[in-house]
Amino acid sequence: MTTVLAAGDAFVAPELFVDALREAAPEPSALTFRTLRAPWPIEPFGPVGGVDEASGTEEELLEALGDAEIALTQMAPFSARVIREAPRLRLISVCRGGPVNVDLAAATEEGVTVSYAPGRNAAAAAEFAVGLMLAALRRIPSSDAELRNGTWRGDYYTYENAGLELEGAVAGLVGYGAIGSIVARVLRAFGATVLVSDPYTDPARAAADGVELVALDELLRRSSVVSLHARLTPETRHLLNADNLRLLPRGAVLVNSARGGLLDYAPLPALLDSGDLGALALDVYDVEPPPADWPLHGAPNVITTPHLAGATRQTAHRAAAISAGEAARFLRGERLRFVANPAVEGPAS
Incomplete structure (x- = not known):
């Protein structure tokens, strides 16, 4: 079994990630899901633990991660601390145009692949x-x-x-x-x-x-x-x-x-x-x-207007689908389409 964290929020809900990955994964029955819901956009994003445009806390994220090997997220703060204290983590799939809420240097150092979702909105x-x-x-x-x-x-x-x-x-x-x-x-x-x-x-x-x-x-x-x-x-x-x-x-x-x-x-x-x-x-x-x-x-x-340009329901579904598609490629051992740190890209098994 592969454990997946769906770290969503009130726009791209955890359930959207779960449904999208179940549809895209090669063996959905081989996945087990953990979920986390960040307070964005009801509460504005901001810097958390050295990463930008993040929502929630490092402590909440670490507790939710547990033994997850794959994380699908939009705003969760994947700081250097979180990445280093989650030794089973292999992939962070961020459903945004850029993974600004991920410490890429720490991810690369720990061998964690980071993907993103250009064009989602x-x-x-x-x-x-x-x-x-x-x-x-x-x-x-x-x-x-x-x-x-x-x-x-x-x-x-x-x-x-x-x-x-x-x-x-x-x-x-x-x-x-x-x-x-x-x-x-x-x-x-x-x-x-x-x-x-x-x-x-x-x-x-x-x-x-x-x-x-x-x-x-x-x-x-x-x-x-x-x-x-x-x-x-x-x-x-x-x-x-x-x-x-x-x-x-x-x-x-x-x-x-x-x-x-x-x-x-x-x-x-x-x-x-x-x-x-x-x-x-x-x-x-x-x-x-x-x-x-x-x-x-x-x-x-x-x-x-209060940062609403990307706020459509189609964007939320598209973001989850792109992120889940990257996770599905990772599970199949295929090359990902949108990798922020290609030096560490590799399959999940």
Whole structure:
């Protein structure tokens, strides 16, 4: 028998992992399951035991692991301590775009394979990003809120206050992975010209997709709408900042539904007050949740949502299925598709 820990939460529930692995495993009857449910997303994730974006405690995770050889998870804190105190653990399959809640160095040192689930929320996040663009361009949230409070904003139809269309607009995408490429396809269907800044994108692919690959500064100078879709790394932290945000055309719309650290939030209030930045739509923040004294709370032309871009039921099922698929390959002794530390990849028996 192989013991599997399904360490889920209130979005990707443990039962989703269990059902997905029972369907994918070569011998479901040879599996025994242990479960753990983390408090995310009711409680925000954060650093735990030296790993980022984690939920729950090391003590709870160690107790739940027991003699498990395989762990399927989204947010559980697989810190160096947890990995070293779980000697039977062979595989951590993380159902996220990156295993940020796993200490990869410790996993590699202990011979534990770590897999992840790229693209699991690509459709959801792309749709949400486009929704934020439309909401910001056409003042949908503010006009709804004011009408609910009894105010009919006829002045929104004046030329000075009228919104902007995506058709004919120049939209800039910073990052062109699974999410950015879907956003580009949707924007082109609206009739927008799409610019892309991504040093890892093949120019031939960009040309075939009908997008223009440009440097970041050129993208900012030309785009009336900019949406962030890059991964957060030490190199991309504050990729947009006080210096280059001033390159945007006056009145441009900025959307960040990727990672808070990509954007320097400090200059945004002044840019909004001056009108240099026309509107801002945010789903992610430098601190989550933003503190009560956050300067953008209540600021005009700002749309804020609580990190919801990936929150669809399809994403939860897709995430569990990708993670379980990796575990099933591991059980069959096959090569995994998405390995974060390929030097230690190996079969379960």
